[in-house]
Amino acid sequence: MKTIRLQLTLMSILSVGSLGFGPKASVKEPIEPIKPVTSVNKQLAELGKKLFFEPRLSKSGFISCNSCHNLSRGGTDNLATSIGHNWQQGPINSPTVLNASLNLAQFWDGRAADLKEQAGGPIENPKEMAASHVLVVDVLNSIPQYVKEFKKIFNHKGIEIEQVTQAIAEFEKTLITPNSRFDQWLLGNKDAINQQELEGYQLFKQSGCISCHNGAAVGGNSFQKMGIAQPYKTTNEAKGRIAVTGKEEDKHVFKVPTLRNIELTYPYFHDGSVDTLEQAVDIMAKVQIGRDFTKAENAKIVAFLKTLTGEQPTLTVPILPPSSSATPRPQPFAQ
Amino acid sequence: MKTIRLQLTLMSILSVGSLGFGPKASVKEPIEPIKPVTSVNKQLAELGKKLFFEPRLSKSGFISCNSCHNLSRGGTDNLATSIGHNWQQGPINSPTVLNASLNLAQFWDGRAADLKEQAGGPIENPKEMAASHVLVVDVLNSIPQYVKEFKKIFNHKGIEIEQVTQAIAEFEKTLITPNSRFDQWLLGNKDAINQQELEGYQLFKQSGCISCHNGAAVGGNSFQKMGIAQPYKTTNEAKGRIAVTGKEEDKHVFKVPTLRNIELTYPYFHDGSVDTLEQAVDIMAKVQIGRDFTKAENAKIVAFLKTLTGEQPTLTVPILPPSSSATPRPQPFAQ
Incomplete structure (x- = not known):
């Protein structure tokens, strides 16, 4: 000290x-001023925005990244600890996603090296979104508009979880508040x-x-x-x-x-x-x-x-593409 | 027949x-084409948009109108029946809020005459947002930016539930898909x-x-x-x-x-x-x-x-004003 x-x-x-x-x-x-983001892949970030607001990344079809990192509310849920699948109480306060790209690592304990690694965590956490990467990829691959959009960006047959987390991370990079x-x-x-x-x-x-x-x-x-x-x-x-x-x-x-x-x-x-x-x-x-x-x-x-409250990101509410008949259905009340 | x-x-x-x-x-x-909305009080609708996305209208501080009438998803949650407070299962499918102003009455059974009357229902329903009108009004009256905004529109001391539902209804009137x-x-x-x-x-x-x-x-x-x-x-x-x-x-x-x-x-x-x-x-x-x-x-x-899928409303994600020290806190896990 x-x-x-x-x-x-x-x-x-x-x-x-x-x-x-x-x-x-x-x-x-x-303290240094926050610099505007310059090097962002806009197409990838736009896809990432959809995924950030996408409840089909959760088992219930109800919880999205934005549920606990609400961009209307400083990138948080303003709750002591979050509400997860089946109303489970989270173990720790949800940190803000705003300016998270500036963090030396992600999560309170820094267990994820970067935004991309972080994004994969809550999807699979049984107390949070309670899905699996396999399920999420199945869901996205069943939605024609997503398939088309991923294909256009990654030029790869079939959506993979690495692409999903990369897109979310790219979107999150834009969430700075200068x-x-x-x-x-x-x-x-x-x-x-x-x-x-x-x-x-x-x-x-x-x-x-x-x-x-x-x-x-x-x-x-x-x-x-x-x-x-x-x-x-x-x-x-x-x-x-x-x-x-x-x-x-x-x-x-x-x-x-x-x-x-x-x-x-x-x-x-x-x-x-x-x-x-x-x-x-x-x-x-x-x-x-x-x-x-x-x-x-x-x-x-x-x-x-x-005085540290910056300009909040100006975002258009994304319109999410509809599921197809092949899309695995949400399981909000399944045990 | x-x-x-x-x-x-x-x-x-x-x-x-x-x-x-x-x-x-x-x-x-x-079938007639959907006409663009003409007579909308824009200031009131903008306030209503904030309230539509406002999780503090629920006991948990987690559920907003948009949770079950998700404007990224055709104004629905795409679930058979909705998830309410404490993950309770709703009794009926959440109807879309899109073009709801054209309905002869609201809810599946038409028990609300109009959008304004409808908006008050889920807030107080113990299986949905599980708050009370008294609580919601207390919460909003404790948030300086809301007090200012309501005052500017209604020129009335203190926010009342009638104003809240009127604002939400005015916003919902804009949710048409021409x-x-x-x-x-x-x-x-x-x-x-x-x-x-x-x-x-x-x-x-x-x-x-x-x-x-x-x-x-x-x-x-x-x-x-x-x-x-x-x-x-x-x-x-x-x-x-x-x-x-x-x-x-x-x-x-x-x-x-x-x-x-x-x-x-x-x-x-x-x-x-x-x-x-x-x-x-x-x-x-x-x-x-x-x-x-x-x-x-x-x-x-x-x-x-x-072919009946219309242009989805283009909306900016609202930024919600912060609570004050006087704001009643959300009770997500209280019995």
Whole structure:
């Protein structure tokens, strides 16, 4: 913790010159603006959008990626833990899909290397979409319009699961949220955030929050222990990264979540136990940096965090192609 | 049945002149093109769109109108019967919301007079969204952006359920699907449908299907007994319009469903028991008009029915405003 605080104090000194005047070009802030996506295969992403909204990727025919990563709601379901097949309760809070391409790995414990690998997981998870890759591929191969669209893109006979997850990942790459007020400020518009928000940012840096929440996604680029200064109390059984590495020191170590659009992605933490930003900031201060913020300090940081809400993706509701007589039918109530 | 057949024969004679040449201006077809919506309060409809996609109208915070009337899927969930709160199985097939404004009444048994009255039902139904109007109004009144938006439209202090259902209904009025190939043909483009499809339409008229499935929605404008020529066999317990009128003759009488977009709104019938149009046409012929179509006849009618798929509404995915600290939280797993 001492090292982290020292780093932050240095960062604070470096950036304090910008107070009230917007950042100077010569001062490198520890948070970077989100860059617009440039290298996207539009045709593939458009197919991926359909698949993202496609309930036939689930056994029930009812749950799609968008059910738990709702693009109307900051890419989350705003539930503590998600509702899966047969109304099963998920084990962990669904992280936002917005800006997920900026994460160093996917899932809270980083068990998937990238978006493509992630996309295959919930489809087969019996507590989530409860399908199988075999079933999903059978379903898609029975739908003429999908067959045609995949063929056009991949020039390959028959749809394969690798193509499905690749398309979903390509769509997800487009789900970035640039142009938040904070990014406008970073880019030189000193009026984009107000004095309280700016002071919140300074405090966010000075107090050490920035040591984990930095970079373009304001997080997402490291794994950290939840409960550094004091243990984090939860009834949630997730053990974090130890499940991936097997190392004892990775117990309760999770991927640091992005703070982009944090105003929209409540409830907070891997257990989804906290409903408001005020509470979340209070708890993080205690358990991560061993500090009690005053009410005014808390309000400043919350005000700053709300400047991180970016432009939400503008998407047309996809029209999904109809099943054919050969399509395996959904099994919502089968045991 | 005799009366119906006679009517149809007359209709057929009247319209047979159009065979292969598109309808003449002097021949009035029993199906009318869908007209574009003209009188819509756009601001109200836009608010209604948000509410249509709003999972906070349900107890769980997971189910929205769009869950069962999915606008990516012909305004249906493509399930035999829907999945409701706590994964409860619904009692009846969810009818499409597309062109629902053209129905003479709402729900299969017509128990709601209009879209506004309908919209209030599923919110409070313990097997569907399982909320209450009081809860929903509390939730919406706790969300600053909704309060502002309702205030702007209704100029009234505090959101009321009547405003919520009015907004949803206004949005639903926009969900019409004009410009199907069949409508293009009706409007004079003789190349819009092919010979098989045209023959299917002629057979549809000659055989009596048109006696119930007519007008702009190709249905939706009368209540009819399911099982006229012979009883319709089903394990579904819905008794139909008798539940509304109490009259014995209304047993197994249902609102005739629209055939617009029927290619997209499988499975078919009030019990959702039939997956394909081929089967549906076969069964309807047997139980309603006491006829067995040949395979070729069946194929013609199915081909005609597929010309009724109209332009699906082009909608931008709405961005829903975040809850506040005062918002009652969803209760997905509460008993």
